[in-house]
Amino acid sequence: MPEGPEIRRAADKISKVLIGEEIIESNFYYERIKEKEEIVKNQNIKDITTRGKAMLIRFKNNWSMYSHNQLYGRWTVNLNTTKVKSRRALRVVFTTNKHAVRLWSATDIDLIPTDEENEHSFLKKIGPDVLSESCSLDLIEERLTSTSFHKKKASTLMLDQAFFAGLGNYLRSEILFDAKIHPDDRPFDLDKTKITQWAKSIKNISQLAYKTGGFTVSKSLADRNKENGEPRRSYRHAVFMRHQYECLNCKDRIERKWYGKRKVDYCPSCQIQRGKIKPTK
Ligand SMILES: [Zn+2]
Numbered sequence: 329m330p331e332g333p334e335i336r337r338a339a340d341k342i343s344k345v346l347i348g349e350e351i352i353e354s355n356f357y358y359e360r361i362k363e364k365e366e367i368v369k370n371q372n373i374k375d376i377t378t379r380g381k382a383m384l385i386r387f388k389n390n391w392s393m394y395s396h397n398q399l400y401g402r403w404t405v406n407l408n409t410t411k412v413k414s415r416r417a418l419r420v421v422f423t424t425n426k427h428a429v430r431l432w433s434a435t436d437i438d439l440i441p442t443d444e445e446n447e448h449s450f451l452k453k454i455g456p457d458v459l460s461e462s463c464s465l466d467l468i469e470e471r472l473t474s475t476s477f478h479k480k481k482a483s484t485l486m487l488d489q490a491f492f493a494g495l496g497n498y499l500r501s502e503i504l505f506d507a508k509i510h511p512d513d514r515p516f517d518l519d520k521t522k523i524t525q526w527a528k529s530i531k532n533i534s535q536l537a538y539k540t541g542g543f544t545v546s547k548s549l550a551d552r553n554k555e556n557g558e559p560r561r562s563y564r565h566a567v568f569m570r571h572q573y574e575c576l577n578c579k580d581r582i583e584r585k586w587y588g589k590r591k592v593d594y595c596p597s598c599q600i601q602r603g604k605i606k607p608t609k
Contacts (some may be wrong), residue, residue, distance in 0.1 A: 330397055332459055332494020333538035333551045336378045338403045342422075342429050345405055346385075349424040364439040365392055373422070379457050380493025382450060389576045392442045393420070396450060399435030417471040451594070454493040459536045468527035472515040482526075483511035483587045492530065497566060499537060501568040501593045502544040510601035511592045517603030544568070549576060567593040 330338070351372050356365040371387040380385070385393040395401065401419075406412055408428040416432035423429075431437070440448055455471070456463045471477055477491055485491050486500035495503070504511055507529035508523070515523060533544050543550055543564045553570075555562035560570040566576055571584040575595040585592050 330381065331428040331496030331499055332378065332380050332457065332538070334497075334542065335381050335383055335397065335533060336459055336540060338536055339376045339378045339383055341405055342403055345427040346373050346422060347375065347423065348427055349426070351422055353421070353423040355421045356419070357421075358437055361437050361528075367439060370589050376475075378459075379451055380454050380489055381496070382454075383517055384445060386442050389444045392445055394438045394451070395431060395438055395450055397434050400418055400438060402432045404430045404432065406430075421547070425564060431452065447517060453607070454489045455491050456493065458492045458530055459538055460492045463492070465524075465527045465531060468530050469523055471522050472526060478515040480514060481511065482509050482513050483585075483592050486513075487590070494534065495530070497590055498542075498544070498568045499534060500567055501535045502537075504592070504599060505567040505594060506533050508598050510599045510603075511587070511594055512601055522602075545576070550564045567595060569593065
């Protein structure tokens with residue numbers, strides 16, 4: 329599933345061809361927003377931003393298009409002369425003199441006045457975006473140790489969009505490994521040094537994934553994993569999807585735990601449990 333870094337890269341990609349360009353045509357094909365099409369018809373775009381896994385396209389007339397790609401939505405950029413064939417359902421097209429930007433398959437799309445973005449049912453519930461510059465290490469530490477969150481398990485917190493927006497399944501495993509935190513530990517169980525490390529890992533691993541397009545290890549480590557015959561889904565990471573492989577740190581075997589239907593891959597030796605809670609079976 330695309331997580332915050334992937335959505336931000338999609339926003340960068342479409343920003344490059346839309347911002348500062350004249351929108352010569354815009355069309356909405358999705359029933360739920362069709363009737364609002366006129367509001368932003370052929371309006372130029374002021375900026376494009378993301379909040380966690382949601383994207384906001386802001387038009388010059390102070391309306392915003394909210395979209396959340398869930399598991400299946402996808403943005404594409406083509407020259408406007410290119411004929412595009414797809415079996416996906418087309419939702420939105422923005423055409424400039426040079427490019428056509430299309431949103432496919434997404435079902436969570438809305439048009440809202442820009443100054444009411446924070447009232448949107450999804451946006452009002454989510455916490456700070458980990459990739460936002462205003463999301464400082466101090467803020468992350470503060471939230472980790474706040475009474476609202478400090479007794480929740482790491483495995484829960486790392487997916488809780490109300491805690492921080494933009495984290496998802498692969499980032500969860502990778503952040504906890506980087507910080508050497510057991511998925512069943514809670515901030516409450518950890519000392520100040522561990523909390524500081526955790527905050528740094530949340531920020532650093534998310535930024536790394538954003539910069540590299542989903543890699544959470546260095547290029548040289550990824551190359552080494554690849555040379556050892558690992559598939560792409562695992563060589564990009566330190567632990568996620570590497571549960572049958574050796575830990576890059578200590579050579580122990582990476583293990584997998586399930587929380588509901590979602591997995592956490594972790595190293596039992598590097599991520600020793602500190603809290604008293606019984607591990608989840
Ligand atoms: Zn290890």
